[in-house]
Amino acid sequence: MSDQSLRKIVIVGGGTAGWMTAAPLAQLFAGAGAARPEVVLVESPDIGTIGVGEATLPPIRAYNRSLGIDAAEFVRRTQGSFKLGIEFCDWGRVGHRFFHGFGDFGPAIENRSAWQHWLRLQRTVDDLPPYEDWSVATVMARANRFAKPEGDTPSAANAFAFAYHFDAGLYAAYLRDYAVARGAQRVEGLIVDVELRPQDGFVAAVKLQDGRRIEGDLFIDCSGFRALLIGEAMASPFEDWSALLPCNSALAVPSERVAPLTPFTRSTAKAAGWQWRIPLQHRTGNGHVYCSSFISDDAAADTLLGGLDSRALDTPRQLRFTTGRRKAGWVKNVVAIGLSSGFLEPLESTSIQLIMDAVGRLIQFLPDRHCKPQLAAEFNRLMAQQYESTRDFIALHYKLTERRDSELWRYCAAMPIPDTLAHQIELFRATGRVAILDRDGFSEPSWVSLYFGLGLRPEAYDPLVDAIDGGALVQHFARVRQAIHQTVAGMPSHDDYIARHVKA
16 A cells, blocks of 8 residues: 555544444445545534434345355344335325335336336236236235245245334444454544645645544544534535425424334325325334424424324434535545435435445545545435435425415415436436436336336337237236236245244
């Protein structure tokens, strides 16, 4: 390693973001011998963590796998459960529900997505089953069954993906043990000052309340909404997205475990926001995300508690936030990861995904002590693209609504949206084509799930699907549907799967 190699990386803040950063860095340098940089995490026991990210997306499995974490042990240690997608209730209209499942809607036919062929058939075939019948994850969720994908040949047994629900506090503790075992250092203390180098404005050290001074070459800001380094020290501006995502408050409360344990997250739209339900082995996680302009905190708490399906285990905990992101998440020798870099409400379980991807890009562009601005520029470009595409995907839930029964929903129906999202909606509405503007973001089946689920039916479909014989197409869809339902019927229940493969 050159004499400009990093000597010490200081992570400011623990919680999910801090320890998800520390674990892969500790693993990365575990075999570097005397030349390895120190990885030091500073956290204060007096500062609580947010912990709303208890539901995840399928790439969390790749993150855990890269660390060599045993999947069954992970689920056991975090009191986790499995997640096949999200059930949305009352979103497009009151009384309606749809499912955003992890996976597609059956195998492509002549290089065209299966749902395109379904669009053709639903115009001419009476009593055609709904498109969700060809989503393996959705059929599994309806039946409350779970098994991991099996086999290499494409089939109903592997045409789906899955993620996890878990206790975020237990996950952070699990990764803390992992990181410390591989050489990361944990320092307990409250940071009261940040020292900058006069010659270039880089962070030189952080100072603790007890007088200790911790120097470093690279500082990772995982200090949450406080944004101690990226906001206070580096003065990176915050881009406010409240006009597009108006919810600014949340109340969270655990409740008793409910049987059977469902393999999906539930999101239920309310008059001034939405309520989440996340099933864990030892409890159920619940929360109400809302806009304080349209409902009082007391009324929001009543809505939350009235929507529980089991006894509350605590009083609701309040959280205030502003949706948006830092214009630059990497400035000089400071990289923001987690809530310090931005916040998007957890409607599609993207909080931990954004942490994970930021950590991956940090490792990809890991600097030396010079922290070349070109590395920061590329990191910032990719993170801005991901934040914006995720913002648009979440805003889609609000914009495509037929609801006019409350102030929030009337506001959302009329609110201006970014040109990027308007283009995606209008392209699908007119032609049935899906525009993917961020290849690292949500894929075509996810966008289709939202378009269809929220009631958007395109005026046209891909004309090339007309080349397939209609009768043969109907028979094909019937065979695939039958194979899916037979395969799912042979799977164990979610509870039984956990009992056999996690608790055993």
